[in-house]
Every structure is written in structure tokens, then in C-alpha cells.
Amino acid sequence: MCRLLAVRSKKEFEISAYLKKFASISKNSKEYQGHGWGMAALKNNEWDIYRNIKPVWEDDLDQFGKTNFLIVHARSAFQDEGIVVENNMPFFDGKHLFIFNGELKGVRLSEKGRIGAEKIFNFIKRFQKYSIKEAIKKGTSIIKEKSKYVRAMNLIINDKDKIYLYTFFNEDPEYFTMHMKTEDDRVVICSDPLDEEGSWKKIENDSIKVF
Numbered sequence: 001m002c003r004l005l006a007v008r009s010k011k012e013f014e015i016s017a018y019l020k021k022f023a024s025i026s027k028n029s030k031e032y033q034g035h036g037w038g039m040a041a042l043k044n045n046e047w048d049i050y051r052n053i054k055p056v057w058e059d060d061l062d063q064f065g066k067t068n069f070l071i072v073h074a075r076s077a078f079q080d081e082g083i084v085v086e087n088n089m090p091f092f093d094g095k096h097l098f099i100f101n102g103e104l105k106g107v108r109l110s111e112k113g114r115i116g117a118e119k120i121f122n123f124i125k126r127f128q129k130y131s132i133k134e135a136i137k138k139g140t141s142i143i144k145e146k147s148k149y150v151r152a153m154n155l156i157i158n159d160k161d162k163i164y165l166y167t168f169f170n171e172d173p174e175y176f177t178m179h180m181k182t183e184d185d186r187v188v189i190c191s192d193p194l195d196e197e198g199s200w201k202k203i204e205n206d207s208i209k210v211f
Contacts, residue, residue, distance in 0.1 A: 001031045001175070002089075002101040005072040005194075006156050006163050008211060009186030015041055015064040019072065021194040023057040026074040029192075030175065034058075035077040038088040040097050041067035042160060047097065051088040071158060073099040087115050093125070096132070100155045101176070101191060102169070106148025120155065132157060136166050136208055144168070152176040156189070163211040165189060167203055178203040180211075187211045 003026045007018055019039070026033040034055035040047045041064060048067075052059050056074050073089040090097040100117035113119035124139035136157065144150055152169035154176060169176035181188045181200045189211065193200040203209060 001076045001103060001152070002099075003029060003033050003074040003076075003191045004099050004101050004154065004156055004178070004189070005070070005191070006099075006158065006165075006189045006211075007070040007186060008163055009068045011185050012066040012068050013186070015039075015067055015070060016062045018070060018188075018194070019056070019061040019064070022072055022074070022190070023059075023061060025190075025192045025194065027055070027057040029076075031076050033074040033076050035075040035083045036085060036088040037072070037074045038090055039064070039070065039072040040090050040092065041065075041071075042069035043067055045160065047092060047160075049090065049092060051085050053083070053085045053088070069158075069160070071097050071099060071156065087118075089117065091118055091121055093121075095159060096125075097158050098155065100153075102150070102152035102154055104143070104147045104150050104153065107143065108146045108148075109143065120153070121157075124157070132159070132162075132164050133208055133210055136164055140166055140168065154178055154191070163187070163189065165203070165209045165211070166207075167209075168206050173205070177205070180209075 036053040037056035038051035089099045098121040111119040111123045127135035
């Protein structure tokens, strides 16, 4: 169970300002979020992707400059397995980025991927002939049907223009509820409110949002 962050803005912002807040909520989470982390920042219309196996709160967060589109993931590996940097999100297929937080049991689907999150990403992409929103809707519906139990399945897929968020959970709403804050020039989506500034809103369970 991981922590997710997405920030999209009309104006550039300092990446470190969001990373430091994100590192704080990750460090203080009731679930350990120290199995590595990763981020993608849009710079010169290309994704600059960074991953590190150390916890986000132990890394140098002042090294990344500015962006107007940021995706961040802090990893809590299932049963402390597969702790290698290659398993850190975001995953990138050349067009879409993907980050995930959740836990599924007894999934009766065959899909390629090193870990469950990557398999979910690849399965959803099977339906790319539809819009991304419809692919998420169709893919996650089948995954739920083919799973013995879904504790939670929160995911973000994005391209250079939009953020697609899907959130679903069956327990622990305090931990799995996604939150968002909109300002004049930006939208911020996170697993937890990053601060007490502005008006953070809870995103309703079992919903797909496009930002």
C-alpha cells in the first residue's frame, strides 16, 4: 500500500516544495512507505523520470528544479517483496505514466508484469482502443470480477495533457480515500492532504475522475 501524488499547473512550480510535503506524509503514514520512490516531471514537453530505492524522506529533494506537471509515488511493497528499483513507479510505456496503491487477492487473470501493479497497468492498456477513461472503467471492472477480494485499487494514469484517477476500496477509508485541492492555476491530488492550506476535498469511493 503506497502513497500517490499528482500536481498539474498552468504555471511552473518548485518540485521540492511538493516533494518535501509528500515525504512528510509518507514518513508519518501508518503503513511503511520506505521501499523506494519515484517521480516524473514534465520538462521541455518530455518526461524526466527519477527512481530511487531509498525512502523518499532520505533522498535529496532539492535537485529537481521546476515543472508544471508532477507525478510521485512512494512504495510500500506487498509482504516486503521485490524491493528493487525496477519495481518503483511511475511505470512509463512511452506515452502514459502509471502509479498505483492497493491490494488484490486471488486475481484470476494472466498478464505480463514484474509485480501486480504493472500487470494491472498492462491489462488496462488492452482496452486502449477506447478512451483512457473507458479503458480504466472496463479494465478495472473485469479485474474486480476476476479477483477473490479487492482491498483497494487506487490508480492514476496520465499523459502530457490529463490526469485520470480511479479510486476503489472495500475497507479502511481513512487510509485509502484520495484527496484533491484546486487552486487558481493548479490541481493537486494526493493520498493524504499535504497541508492545512486551502480546501482539500475527499474524492468519493468507486469513481473515475479526469483532471
